[in-house]
Amino acid sequence: MEKGLSILAIFILLISCNNDYYEPAPLDNPQLSLNIPLNFPELNNSVKTNVPTKYGVELGEKLFHDKRLSADNTVSCSSCHIQGNAFADNNAQAIGIQNRVGLRNVPAIQNMKFMKFYNWDGNVLQLEDQPLVPIITHEEMGSSILEVIGKIKDDVMYKDLFKKVFGDETVTAERIYKSIAQYEYTLISxxxxxxxxxxxxxDVFTENEKQGYLTFQQKCVSCHSTELFTDQSFRNIGFPLNTNTNEAGRGRVTGLPEDYMSFRVPSLRNVEYTAPYGSFGQFPTLRAVLDYFDKGVLKSNNLDPVFKNNGNRIPLTEQEKTHLILFMKTLSDREFVKK
Structure with missing residues (x-):
């Protein structure tokens, strides 16, 4: 009898010890089957440990559109990341609470599950680490994750969704980040x-689109390669400088002089909808970008060889510019932006 009680006591002790690591099993919450487009790059490794689920995506989408994530309840993720603009916006620089102006242009949110880096300077490597940045940034939401949790933890709809996703109603920072990332992983264009x-x-290219595609392959594909239309590298391409003392491009992350004012090459998918262009919206139109490339970009020690080895420019005829823009518009996914 005493031996049986001892075994039972040990069993109870083991259970109590393991409670610190216990994560309740979620309810019926199936993983979503997302079609991987042909020839797209490999998935970011973080997707494999945070696979989108039915209710995880629903929870993430609700959080994405919730203005309570901001200090004064006026700004949500979707306030800047607008679907009709490929989840970017049309401001030169991000506009946050109380009309505070951010450092950079709002990047599009599309095909995130295939990206190696996030943000213009690539300071985030896992999408789950991204949501905190706008929440705590003074110029964006100006809040804190504890404040956000306090606002939503007693919301009946949130309690139901957190239970469906994670097995109980507890709202935590990690669960918020994971859910928003799951939603963003589904935004495939x-x-x-x-x-x-x-x-x-x-479908077939028009003759002008075909000519634009040929010009693109000759003069643009070295940076805008792969089916994402970006090689995900960081380059200084001699754009007009943002003189804000906080700006150094990739150099803010690495501290290396050779990375000063280098930025992640943006995808050209849905580029028709994401004007203005550049890290702080230097150019109002695609034509303005191409005109700048043609006339000559700013010189710098770390200017990308594509420009440095060609007189600091990419020479383009007026006809080539017209055809290039027509080709880039064939990358517009109207179903994705609901247009």
């Missing part, structure tokens, strides 16, 4: 005219 042509679904 791969149904443009270009994609349909690649899939032999009946």
């Amino acid at each position: 791969a149904n443009s005219k270009y994609d349909r042509i690649k899939r032999n679904e009946g």
Whole structure:
């Protein structure tokens, strides 16, 4: 009898010890089957440990649109990341609470699960680490994660969703970040005219679009490669400088002089909808970007060789510029932006 009681006591002790690490099993919350577009790059490793689920995505989308994430309840993620603009906006620089102006242009949110780096300077490597940044940044939401948790933890709808996703109603910072990332992982854009042509679904380039594609392959593809239309590298391409003393591009992250004012090459998918262009919206139109490349960019010690080895410019005729823009518009996914 005493031996049996001892075994039972040990069993209870083991259970109590393990409670510190206990994560309740979620309810019926199936993983979502997301089609991976043909020839897209490999998934970011973090996707494999935070696979989008039915209710995880629903929770993430609700959080993405909730203005209570900001200090004064006026700004949500979706306030800056607008679907009709490929989840970017049309401001030169981000506008946060009380009309505070941010350091940089709002990047588009699309095909995030295939990216190696996030933000213009690549300071985030896992999407789950990103949501905290706008929440605590003074110029964006100006809040704190503890303040956000306090606002939503007694919300009946949130309690239900957290239980469906994680097995109980507890609202934690990690769970918020994971859910928002799950939603953003579902924002895949791969149904443009270009994609349909690649899939032999009946669409064809016009003659001018075809000429633009040829020019693109000759003069643009070294940076805007892969099916994401970015090689995800960091480059100084001689754009007009943001003189804000906080700005150093990739150099803010690495501390290396050779990375000064280098920025992540943006994807050209849905570029038609994401004006203005540049790290702080230096250019109002695609034509203005191409004109700048043609006339000559700013010189610098770390200017990208694409420019430095060619007289600090990419020479383009007026016809080539017109055709290039027509080709870039074939990368517009109207289903993705709901247009």
